Amino acid sequence: KAGVTQTPRYLIKTRGQQVTLSCSPISGHRSVSWYQQTPGQGLQFLFEYFSETQRNKGNFPGRFSGRQFSNSRSEMNVSTLELGDSALYLCASSAPIQGSEQYFGPGTRLTVT
């Protein structure tokens, strides 16, 4: 089975711009979670989608949003970028079962200048 893929791998944006990141889960996985990873805060949960519905949300401002399509692919969007949004954004897919194992993609490295 192909693993989780994320595009793009690297991105440089300017403050105030917006960005959209994409994630394709492992075939058959219907749950997709997004995380932000920074050296200071570690891995922080953004949100989780299942069957095109946001099932869980972390403590991030409304500038961070996401969606999931009928084929389980997911996108996350960050509007009005700030310098502090520079991070590795990770997507993980899993079977939609309580506490099921998550399989991560390689991440998108976002740099905001």
Added chain:
Amino acid sequence: TQLLEQSPQFLSIQEGENLTVYCNSSSVFSSLQWYRQEPGEGPVLLVTVVTGGEVKKLKRLTFQFGDARKDSSLHITAAQPGDTGLYLCAGAGPLGDYKLSFGAGTTVTVRA
């Protein structure tokens, strides 16, 4: 504040030595997972422990889940340079809570 506290934060040892990484919390988890992450890549799942008191062994790695399902440890025997990486523990919450809570991680460096 991290729900899961990992210690130590950094660990540097010589090849062949043993090491233990700890993951502690005041919360009870339905399951706990360990991941290893290498620079520029996403975390890779190593193991999931579910039952309090459970011990799992994967070659030179031994994982324990505390009896109360609040803490866990990862022990590596005869560490090798290939074991170098960021080790993360993650806990699954109560029924209906589908997110994982991650510890801050332990950076392990094994010197040849």
